Amino acid sequence: METSIIDIPGGVTAPAGFRASGIHSGLRKNKLRRDLALIVADCRCAAAGMFTTNKVFAAPVGVSRSHLADGYAQAIICNSGNANACTADGYEKADLTCRVLAQHLGIKKEDVVVASTGVIGLPLPVETIINSIPELAGQLACGVMASHAAANAIMTTDTKPKEFACEFTLGGVKARIGAICKGSGMIEPNMATMLGFITTDAAIEPHALRAALQSVVFDTFNMVSIDGDTSTNDMVVILASGKAGNKPIAAPEGEDYEAFRAALLKICISMAKAIASDGEGATKLLECTVRNYYNKEGAKKLAKSVIKSSLVKTAMFGADANWGRLMCALGYAGVEFDPSKVDLKFKSKVGEISVCRNGCAIEVDEELAKEILSCDYIYIDVDCKCGDASATAWGCDLSYEYVRINGDYRS
Amino acid sequence: METSIIDIPGGVTAPAGFRASGIHSGLRKNKLRRDLALIVADCRCAAAGMFTTNKVFAAPVGVSRSHLADGYAQAIICNSGNANACTADGYEKADLTCRVLAQHLGIKKEDVVVASTGVIGLPLPVETIINSIPELAGQLACGVMASHAAANAIMTTDTKPKEFACEFTLGGVKARIGAICKGSGMIEPNMATMLGFITTDAAIEPHALRAALQSVVFDTFNMVSIDGDTSTNDMVVILASGKAGNKPIAAPEGEDYEAFRAALLKICISMAKAIASDGEGATKLLECTVRNYYNKEGAKKLAKSVIKSSLVKTAMFGADANWGRLMCALGYAGVEFDPSKVDLKFKSKVGEISVCRNGCAIEVDEELAKEILSCDYIYIDVDCKCGDASATAWGCDLSYEYVRINGDYRS
Incomplete structure (x- = not known):
């Protein structure tokens, strides 16, 4: 039986248990452009991430990879306008960002995923980020506009925000997957970076979630090429809140796992196509x-x-x-x-x-x-x-x- | 002791024992552009070639590779304006070109190297080539102008002909290496093709010649990239007439071999740089x-x-x-x-x-x-x-x- 997968609005806030926000913190000069995004789950989530294979990877890639090693996370913070790559104090600053946000949210530092996109080699003005955390967290909300603000805040030379969500049936209950992503671009000519943040309310164990993400990324994000340049900052992360109430998917096999994987595949294909069609200078x-x-x-x-x-x-x-x-x-x-x-x-x-x-x-x-x-x-x-x-x-x-x-x- | 290697004029006709020509045969519509080149040695030469690694290789690549398998050749014929690739009758036509030229020159068909560059997938108007062979052979000459005509005839979107020659000392006698090449380009937008034809009057055994060519190509031509697209028609061929009178280089080792290899490296670096700087659209x-x-x-x-x-x-x-x-x-x-x-x-x-x-x-x-x-x-x-x-x-x-x-x- 083919599970039907229906497109719905709401982006990363479509699944139950997630809020999002996106603000202008001051990293960008243009005050009309948001530059800092936050996605927070109501509870600690099963989580998985995949990262750039570039040997020169940005500090937030290293920090987030270690924070996701235990298979759990609760928040994702992402800035645009600065890649925090090839900087001497990048790790300290990425770590500090996680620490301050965790303290503000009352969660563990290790449950924060941090991401950056923008110019390589410029020192990250981390104070700007730290000082904006209260406002960023204060604006957390459910609904279309909240996801939209976050999707806008992670854009660089993208010409449009990229948000997707779908609903599908999982062991007799409705479950949802939501996502925002950005493709190649920059406000100042620099690295193309691909970032994808996915939320779901499906209940799924970390190792099954990781297996699903990995198999889907290989067939979607990894099959996109804009210019052949693999960024220092690429990252795709998924958080699963479990709020859908399905019987938890315990292993990467079986009908429920396949239904989840099919919905995740659909979302990731949509993201891959959106990134390709909005590649720098793309007309087709x-x-x-x-x-x-x-x-x-x-x-x-x-x-x-x-x-x-x-x-x-x-x-x-x-x-x-x-x-x-x-x-x-x-x-x-x-x-x-x-x-x-x-x-x-x-x-x-x-x-x-x-x-x-x-x-x-x-x-x-x-x-x-x-x-x-x-x-x-x-x-x-x-x-x-x-x-x-x-x-x-x-x-x-x-x-x-x-x-x-x-x-x-x-x- | 560092052997001195001096730049000299004359291109492929600089070494003793080689003549060249280049004419307009009619493959191109523009009558002012030459499109058929010929390089002929006075005697059967030790010869070596290196070819594209593309699985989709043009018919002349296949024919020339087999003709060079015995380590000897005497003539190189090359047309521009048509790649003779992805064509059903390409092999027959490349073979026919070699056969007719060999008959006209009184040499063996297997001692002819054939090359093409231009549009992929169009049938080669082989009659145009065959009918032009008497004129092409009739114009064979030594000297700067003859090499220049051949260098012009193999150009596609190259903006200038590329010719090099040098003189160096080999076992107490003067020896020379000459070359013409073309880089990426086309008269009708199509494949970039890299062709290099090298002559030398050094006496060198085929297997030593092949070793020298191979080691030098890896450090020169194979280190050039214009756009990452490996052509179906790439080919570098060297003919050694032995007319310099040096004691033949019998193996890829020893002082004479190294002196020869150094001169060949210099010529190939010059070609590699000329091809890169004249890459399509290049300004730098x-x-x-x-x-x-x-x-x-x-x-x-x-x-x-x-x-x-x-x-x-x-x-x-x-x-x-x-x-x-x-x-x-x-x-x-x-x-x-x-x-x-x-x-x-x-x-x-x-x-x-x-x-x-x-x-x-x-x-x-x-x-x-x-x-x-x-x-x-x-x-x-x-x-x-x-x-x-x-x-x-x-x-x-x-x-x-x-x-x-x-x-x-x-x-």
Whole structure:
């Protein structure tokens, strides 16, 4: 039986037991922009996180990883405007932020997750954060506007806030998952950072929660590429309050676990697509599905190689059905396949067109191809015809605007 | 004793025993642009080649690889304007080209190397090539103009022909190495292809020649990245005529081998830099040296990760000393290092500036940094302070022009 998963409003405050807020603390110069977000659960939550694999990781990544080691947390605080990375006193400041917030909320320091996004290498004005904690906590609330304030406060060059929530059935009761995230961007040209904060009222044990998050992140966030630069600050964290009242999911298996994982997957796919389509300078969302490959890992590598190729990205920006670039990107993905079996198609809401069959050129209606590729959501379909595994990756085109955003001098 | 290596004119015809030509055959529409090049040796030469690692490789790559398997060749024919890749009859056409040329020159088909660069997936108009062979062979000549014609004929979106030659001493006699190459480009937006054709009059056995080429290519061509897209058509080939009269180099060791290898390295570094600085849309040549790392392989990965980063490339385009992006790129290079030991410097002809010491920010004179980074040749110096190995990689900035060249619709 397929569980139905319904989109609902409310973002991170949609699940029972969570409040959120987002304020302007003064980290940003522009007083109209929020720069500090808080998500707090009414109770200590099962929690899990996944972090950047970059060897140069920001102080808050190190602090949050250690705070989540026991599988529990209760609050997430995140600032934008400063990455707190490559700074000599970054750990002390991230730790201080957790300590002051914990004291204010009456919880343990180790139950606070801290995150930052912004310029690397600038000292974090931690006093600004500390001094704003009373106001930030004072504004904690349930409801659409509270999640919205938090989603806004973590934005950098994102052009829109990203919030998602869904409702699904878990062991006969209604449960919810909510999320906010940000993609690539900065107020001053700097690192792209991907942050995702997820809440749920499902009751689930930490190790099952971690298993679900991990398996879902591999198929969603890890299949997004804007520019190939893995940030120093990436972080995805989930808190589970248990307020839905379902029989707790004790292990990463069984019907309830699968229902939870399916809902989490849906939310994370939505976040991945929102991040890709709002990539720096993006005019188009690209979705590449590699089908009928020997195994899933290889299919993922092929799909990601296509999505990352600068030549594919610029061709999509120019609405050019230059499929030779797709073949080339498949060819250097580092996995075995038979180019002479590959079929390639482009699709969008106005139609679809085959451009390559069995690895060779076929006659293409260039007018139709141009029409299809002029849409803002392009599907690239790669059929390897050698197995039954498939994978999907998301990205965006490479435009003049990407160069402008990242080439402009910091000022 | 350091052998002196002197730059000389003449390109591929500088070494004794080689003639070259380049003509307009009709593959390109523009009659003012040459599109077919030929390099012929007076005798059968020791020969070696290195080819793209892309699983989707063009027909001429497959044909040339098999023709070079015995370690000998006498002629190289190369067309621009069509890649002869992803075409059903590509092999037959590449083979036919070799057969007709060999017949005309009175040599064996297996001693012909064939190369192509241009649009992928379009049928090769092989008759145009075949019909032009008499004229192409008729124009074979020694001297600067002949090499220049060949260097021009292999260009695609390259903005200038690339030719190099040097003279050095080998076992008491003068020997020469000459070369032409092309970088990323196209007449119709398509694959970047890197082609390098090298001649030498040094006497050297095929297996020693191959060893020298391989070791040098790993440190030069393989350390260049324009946009991360490994072409279907990349090829570097060297022919050694033996006309210098040196005692033949029989093995990849000893003083003569090292003298030859040093001269070949110099030529290949010149080609690598010329290709990087003429990368599509490039306004600046970037040279990143990673020093004092544990081992050379790791240093190479770190240097290449910096050179490939879109965020580093756009920062350099904008003359922005945004060193956090360098740290980030080092961090995801996939090798171990201690970020808290890293020192970073930018250099150019107007001066140098330290921007990061022991992994942390230091005070930077932003005016001076901007002046340094506004030059057209930028050195990025990374000191890992953990060993004594070093490596250098070359690339270019990422500009609006790159997007324009590759985003424009093929027409």
